[in-house]
Amino acid sequence: MNYFARVYEVVRRIPPGRVTTYGHIAAYLGLRSGARMVGWALNALKNEGDWFSLPAHRVVNRRGELTGRMHFGGYHVMEDLLRAEGVTFLEDGRVDLSRHLWIPGADEPCDAPIAPGP
DNA sequence: TGTATGACCAGTC
């Protein structure tokens, strides 16, 4: 079963300026705590060299931390990509999930407006 | 076939 393809499909659906978490993707796929597999699937992306084809930089952990930034070829690449899309960061260096969190299945959540950024 | 691993999560000490 192409579990990776499932993850890729969900990641592709993430709108610009929005981010989602591993847990939500796993939950959308029907897994309780398959979040590790989500990370593993994205890890396979860099192996395939197609990681740049998918907005993998929009996938963060439940706290909004860019845990996978080291896999983007630089520790600041992922952050720059998100900022370029208008994603705002907290002073802690985490993504403001309260404003940019996007949940799979809800293409246009009404209570998650895109913030214009500072 | 079986063990080890992973860009995680939630609960517990």
Add this chain to the structure above:
DNA sequence: CGACTGGCCATAC
């Protein structure tokens, strides 16, 4: 409040 452990599922060796 900070740190640790177990679990979860699929892939790789």
